[in-house]
Amino acid sequence: MSENGSAAVVVDDLSERELDLQGRARRFVDDALIPLEEEAERLHGRLPDSRIAEVKAAAVDAGLVGGLHKPEYGGQGWSSLEWFLVEEQLGRSTNAISWHIPNAYNVWDHASPELAERWLVPALRGELRDAYAVTEKGAGSDPSQIEATAVRSDGGFLINGEKWFVTSGDVASVLVVMANLIEDGEKHPTLFVVDKSLPGIETVADPAFTHSYPDGHPTITFTDVEVGSGDVIGGVGGGDEVQRSWFSEERLGIASRGVGSMWRLLDETVDWATGREQGGSRIFDYQGVSFPLADSAADATAGRLLAVDVAERIDAGADPKICHHKASMAKLFVSEAAWRCADRCVQVFGGRGYLRSNVAERFLRELRVDRIWEGTSEIQRLIIARGLERRGVETMLH
Ligand SMILES: Cc1cc2nc3c(=O)[nH]c(=O)nc-3n(C[C@H](O)[C@H](O)[C@H](O)COP(=O)(O)OP(=O)(O)OC[C@H]3O[C@@H](n4cnc5c(N)ncnc54)[C@H](O)[C@@H]3O)c2cc1C
Structure with missing residues (x-):
């Protein structure tokens, strides 16, 4: 090591x-x-x-x-x-x-x-669901723009704000909400645990999205919602730090699932392409068909190595900052490669690739958001670029 x-x-x-x-x-x-x-x-x-x-x-x-x-x-x-x-x-x-x-x-x-x-x-135990609410109308990639606030009250804290894209916010019983505790004129980013049945919580929009997933991603407002003094994760002012450590794991999750998506896509598409005949040959025998699949196999293998590398570093107790950079690389590479792979597989399926009953069609829609949530591809590039400057090229590459 x-x-x-x-x-x-x-x-x-x-x-x-x-x-x-x-x-x-x-x-x-x-x-x-x-x-x-x-x-x-x-x-x-x-x-x-x-x-x-x-x-x-x-x-x-x-x-x-x-x-x-x-x-x-x-x-x-x-x-x-x-x-x-x-x-x-x-x-x-x-x-x-x-x-x-x-x-x-x-x-x-x-x-x-x-x-x-x-x-x-x-x-x-499967008895309730949670949701995580950070993003706002004016605060996406730039969390310093978060406007949700908390102030101390007799019972604990009063929370006000509006959160966007709250995944599972429609079915959750509890929300983890990022808000700035305002104290002594300073902002202290804090993660509050909010019982969704509390008065003052309202779902103001529940829009449709590209994928067909079990839960929605609604917009939720908080008006003088009072939580207890113990309803905080990571301590008052500790929100950013907890979130940073958590991001590495979430990004590793996206990379891991993306690797699995490419596996399934290639399994089904190679099967189809080696069975389908047009123009007197298996379509797999046309290099226009098999080469994009070969490229995706190389992508899937490289992505798997990146993801496993992050997992092994975290398990070995490596410097969390390095793990953070490496997780960004894995998330960036795999999320982009998996969507390319889905696009190529749709092409290989031809008209059948445009049917919602086709796995490649579903993945093409579903994998797109992996380049957006948990930090967009551009934000991952910023993190990696910062690592090149601060940690050095060799550390970042090895
Ligand atoms: C289906 C779905 C589910 C989601 N679930 C959740 C959830 O459960 N909880 C939650 O809190 N959030 C959630 N989000 C929000 C998601 O994390 C944000 O959409 C994402 O962080 C991007 O923020 P934004 O949409 O405001 O885009 P913006 O930040 O406005 O970005 C717009 C574009 O500008 C680019 N850009 C922005 N800043 C820079 C920069 N500095 N350099 C280069 N390019 C830049 C971005 O990469 C992007 O391409 C979800 C989003 C979606 C679509």
Whole structure:
């Protein structure tokens, strides 16, 4: 292991525990998720309760509930590499049906035991959902523009503001809300835990988006919403720091799932192209068809190495700043490569690639947002460029 945490990536050399987990996740995706994709698409992502119950039960049976969270709260306590192995499998399925696996945002790791008991434990039992609200109308890539505020009240804090694109905000019971505590004329970015049933919370828009996913991404307003003095994650003023550490994990998740998406896309498209004949030949024998797939195979393999490298560094306790840069590289590369791969596969399927029943068509729509959320591609490039200057080229490349 070198100073910056780089290690030989030997993902084929998995332990028995890791192989077992990978196998369980793979079977869960093949047996419980993929068969529901077309139904989910027809229903605009909203499966009936009976189907959701089946997915949850299958996830419990497969031991996939709560992933990275601590076993004492009902999680699995996975390493980052174990998380990669599972997310890679989940990425092989469309329509985000995997969102029905009981889980919660990794940020709860920084919550007090009281908050974890109240919200995280029931979330991991599949009894409630959470959502994470940072983005605002005027604050997307630039969180310094956040206008949501909190001030101290007799009971704790009063929150005011409007949050955009709150994924699962339509079904969540609890929201983690970024707001600036205003104290002594200073702004202290803080993550507040907000019970969604509190007075003063209103959903003011619930627009349609490109993908057909289980939950919406509504706009939610907060008017004098009062939370308790203990309803804070990461301490008063600690919001930015907690969020930074959490971003590396979320970006690794996007990269891991993107690698899985390319795997599925290539599986189905190679199968089709080697069976389809036009002009007296298999279409796979035309280089215009097989070369884009070869390029995607190279992309998928390179992306997998990048993602595994990040996971292994995090597990080895490497410098979090380096992990942050490396996670940005993995997210940037894989999210762009996976969407290119989906586009190429649509082309290889021809007219069939434009049908919503086709996996490549669904991935083409679904993978697009991976270049936008958790920091756009441009923001990842900014982070990487800053790393080149501050940490040096060699550290960034090795
Ligand atoms: C489906 C969906 C779900 C989401 N879920 C959540 C959620 O659950 N919680 C949450 O808080 N947010 C969520 N978001 C918000 C998402 O994180 C933001 O959309 C994203 O960070 C970009 O912010 P923005 O949309 O305001 O775009 P802007 O920041 O306005 O950016 C517009 C364009 O300008 C570029 N740009 C901006 N600044 C720079 C710069 N400095 N250098 C170069 N280029 C720049 C961007 O890359 C982009 O191309 C979600 C978004 C979507 C679409």
